[in-house]
Amino acid sequence: xxxxxxxxxxxxxxxxxxxxxxxxxxxxxxxxxxxxxxxxxxxxxxxxxxxxxxxxxxxxxxxxxxxxxxxxxxxxxxxxxxxxxxxxxxxxxxxxxxxxxxxxxxxxxxxxxxxxxxxxxxxxxxxxxxxxxxxxxxxxxxxxxxxxxxxxxxxxxxxxxxxxxxxxxxxxxxxxxxxxxxxxxxxxxxxxxxxxxxxxxxxxxxxxxxxxxxxxxxxxxxxxxxxxxxxxxxxxxxxxxxxxxxxxxxxxxxxxxxxxxxxxxxxxxxxxxxxxxxxxxxxxxxxxxxxxxxxxxxxxxxxxxxxxxxxxxxxxxxxxxxxxxxxxxxxxxxxxxxxxxxxxxxxxxxxxxxxxxxxxxxxxxxxxxxxxxxxxxxxxxxxxxxxxxxxxxxxxxxxxxxxxxxxxxxxxxxxxxxxxxxxxxxxxxxxxxxxxxxxxxxxxxxxxxxxxxxxxxxxxxxxxxxxxxxxxxxxxxxxxxxxxxxxxxxxxx
Numbered sequence: 001x002x003x004x005x006x007x008x009x010x011x012x013x014x015x016x017x018x019x020x021x022x023x024x025x026x027x028x029x030x031x032x033x034x035x036x037x038x039x040x041x042x043x044x045x046x047x048x049x050x051x052x053x054x055x056x057x058x059x060x061x062x063x064x065x066x067x068x069x070x071x072x073x074x075x076x077x078x079x080x081x082x083x084x085x086x087x088x089x090x091x092x093x094x095x096x097x098x099x100x101x102x103x104x105x106x107x108x109x110x111x112x113x114x115x116x117x118x119x120x121x122x123x124x125x126x127x128x129x130x131x132x133x134x135x136x137x138x139x140x141x142x143x144x145x146x147x148x149x150x151x152x153x154x155x156x157x158x159x160x161x162x163x164x165x166x167x168x169x170x171x172x173x174x175x176x177x178x179x180x181x182x183x184x185x186x187x188x189x190x191x192x193x194x195x196x197x198x199x200x201x202x203x204x205x206x207x208x209x210x211x212x213x214x215x216x217x218x219x220x221x222x223x224x225x226x227x228x229x230x231x232x233x234x235x236x237x238x239x240x241x242x243x244x245x246x247x248x249x250x251x252x253x254x255x256x257x258x259x260x261x262x263x264x265x266x267x268x269x270x271x272x273x274x275x276x277x278x279x280x281x282x283x284x285x286x287x288x289x290x291x292x293x294x295x296x297x298x299x300x301x302x303x304x305x306x307x308x309x310x311x312x313x314x315x316x317x318x319x320x321x322x323x324x325x326x327x328x329x330x331x332x333x334x335x336x337x338x339x340x341x342x343x344x345x346x347x348x349x350x351x352x353x354x355x356x357x358x359x360x361x362x363x364x365x366x367x368x369x370x371x372x373x374x375x376x377x378x379x380x381x382x383x384x385x386x387x388x389x390x391x392x393x394x395x396x397x398x399x400x401x402x403x404x405x406x407x408x409x410x411x412x413x414x415x416x417x418x419x420x421x422x423x424x425x426x427x428x429x430x431x432x433x434x435x436x437x438x439x440x441x442x443x444x445x446x447x448x449x450x451x452x453x454x455x456x457x458x459x460x461x462x463x464x465x466x467x468x469x470x471x472x473x474x475x476x477x478x479x480x481x482x483x484x485x486x487x488x489x490x491x492x493x
Contacts, residue, residue, distance in 0.1 A: 003030040006332040007343040014064040016124035019230035022223030035278035036060035046248040050087040054237045061233045077116035081105045088238045093391040098421040107424035110147035113234040118151040120230045132220035136160040139197035142169040142318040146176040148224035153182030161186045163197040179470035186490045187474035226268025235272035259417040261287035263400040265319035267326035289403035290372040300370025303361035306354035315431040316395040334360045373402035382435035392456040394425040
């Protein structure tokens with residue numbers, strides 16, 4: 001097993017080297033040279049807990065980590081910071097299984113991978129005799145930033161700089177970032193949208209003179225976004241775990257196919273489900289759910305990816321993305337591992353804002369279904385699900401749930417389905433409570449959190465309680481063009 005770039009497949013790195021670099025120097029993303037098959041049967045995996053499942057799934061992707069090293073990383077990651085013993089519980093509502101991925105420290109699915117990435121990265125640094133201080137440079141649409149900071153704060157040999165779109169995240173998301181303590185942590189608001197942040201971060205990764213300047217001072221960039229393979233591989237685990245749990249509870253029979261529906265922005269979470277399928281997980285359809293920005297919905301309908309459209313700020317801000325970076329990994333596979341063709345497509349995206357697939361698009365159409373839900377669809381789903389079952393979902397999960405309803409109406413597909421529930425409703429209490437009853441529209445944010453707790457009969461998560469009293473530490477806001485200055489100032493360059 002080695003890792004190569006989607007834009008230059010002559011590159012061959014070990015897993016630990018790919019994790020350390022984060023992004024290839026040519027701007028490409030690292031992909032595995034092959035997809036290992038699960039080394040245990042799903043029946044056997046159904047008897048394992050989350051940590052044991054994680055080891056089975058990850059060991060062949062990260063095969064230059066020793067058994068002790070990988071198990072140590074897993075043990076440190078999936079501990080008491082999660083507020084449920086199962087780590088990723090399944091909740092049934094209206095015949096659908098919601099995979100709750102928000103029980104970690106920052107109450108979003110990003111915790112599932114960002115709890116282990118710092119341990120993988122520091123282990124990788126030792127394995128490769130790296131003498132550089134690792135600078136985690138990341139753009140966030142709301143959740144990655146906080147989860148990355150929670151993982152890397154005060155980790156020796158690392159620094160983390162997070163860029164987020166000022167005005168483009170929820171109140172709770174912003175306060176979670178701005179109140180984050182840590183001697184090695186820097187948060188910067190950007191006067192732009194997430195795509196502006198992400199594109200500039202990728203540009204900084206490819207800035208040769210900046211990297212040379214950093215190297216002289218003993219620094220090296222890496223990434224905590226899902227562009228880092230060390231973020232992506234741990235996400236495969238929970239899909240395998242979900243299937244195994246359904247099997248153990250006799251909700252399905254061994255070998256039965258399931259559908260997986262994922263609210264999708266940067267395409268990493270649903271790509272992880274696709275990778276799980278390549279490992280042998282019996283998945284029928286991967287339902288890619290988009291919000292009003294729906295660039296992926298249009299792509300799966302037409303085969304043309306076109307970001308030339310209005311950028312819409314929605315009530316599911318972590319999905320407000322027009323450049324879905326991880327899609328490049330899927331395109332590379334579908335193009336038959338043709339790095340030159342893939343690079344040409346990505347160059348077209350950069351210069352014209354779009355690209356089209358031709359005959360290769362049929363391969364994607366067999367695997368994925370694109371759906372989208374408007375905010376009106378999402379409001380209705382949150383309201384109706386609560387009224388009918390008492391179960392409360394957040395705005396991103398609502399995109400998936402409402403999209404899934406459309407899919408079933410169009411296809412009458414009755415396959416058992418898992419919906420990735422990607423965030424706690426407490427992160428978006430205003431939007432959630434407004435959907436449940438419009439009378440809450442003008443309530444104060446933190447009062448709405450108390451109301452939501454009573455309505456859902458769920459205790460307020462610690463992550464939300466603490467931000468009500470913590471002081472704001474980070475107040476830097478810059479223009480997109482000044483992001484490089486913020487990076488240099490943070491490292492005293």
